[in-house]
Amino acid sequence: MCEIVLMSDPRVTAVSISECGETLSDLRRHEGLLVDPRKRSESDTYFYLRQGLADRLEEAEALLPSGMRFLIVEGYRSLALQRRYFDEYASRLRTENPDWDEQLVRSATSRFVSPPEVAPHCMGAAVDLTLADDDGNEFDLGTMMNATPEESTGACYTHAPNISNQARELRSILGKALNAVELVNYPTE
Numbered sequence: 540m541c542e543i544v545l546m547s548d549p550r551v552t553a554v555s556i557s558e559c560g561e562t563l564s565d566l567r568r569h570e571g572l573l574v575d576p577r578k579r580s581e582s583d584t585y586f587y588l589r590q591g592l593a594d595r596l597e598e599a600e601a602l603l604p605s606g607m608r609f610l611i612v613e614g615y616r617s618l619a620l621q622r623r624y625f626d627e628y629a630s631r632l633r634t635e636n637p638d639w640d641e642q643l644v645r646s647a648t649s650r651f652v653s654p655p656e657v658a659p660h661c662m663g664a665a666v667d668l669t670l671a672d673d674d675g676n677e678f679d680l681g682t683m684m685n686a687t688p689e690e691s692t693g694a695c696y697t698h699a700p701n702i703s704n705q706a707r708e709l710r711s712i713l714g715k716a717l718n719a720v721e722l723v724n725y726p727t728e
């Protein structure tokens with residue numbers, strides 16, 4: 540099993556990035572991609588992604604077995620929303636684990652939410668998605684969509700042992716399609 544590098548790891552912060560100038564693309568205009576509206580009360584930009592990523596998602600979706608589609612839940616996120624997600628979850632962990640120091644709170648938080656200063660969602664370069672049938676009904680990949688490690692007793696980790704064989708198979712189908720277009724998933728989410 541590969542080492543998991545969390546988004547709070549200094550090795551992530553050390554990666555230098557520069558703006559590539561790619562436009563943000565409205566996923567609702569991409570024929571074939573299903574966009575779920577559950578985030579609409581928090582954001583009016585969740586359906587945007589960088590053009591190159593949107594194109595690659597279309598390519599990856601074509602590799603799925605028939606009757607299976609991506610269900611896009613959240614793409615672009617403002618810095619303020621990212622900060623809110625991070626602070627809310629960190630605050631919950633702090634309350635539930637009063638003995639943790641701030642460094643531990645930060646790394647544990649980053650299992651589920653990226654620190655705002657490195658968050659790829661804020662660049663339109665990351666997407667939360669799952670698998671669904673042609674009518675948009677989600678398949679069971681072993682947890683509720685967006686479950687935290689605590690809510691899912693760790694089953695949100697990609698290679699968690701406490702999921703059914705069917706969920707494992709679906710995760711593998713999803714992973715293979717994404718890897719084929721050089722996209723990777725965050726292994727703790």
Ligand SMILES: C[C@@H](N)C(=O)N[C@H](C)C(=O)O
Nearest residue numbers: 651652653659660667725
């Ligand atoms: C909050 C969760 N859905 C998510 O998007 N987490 C990743 C790690 C992120 O915030 O970049």
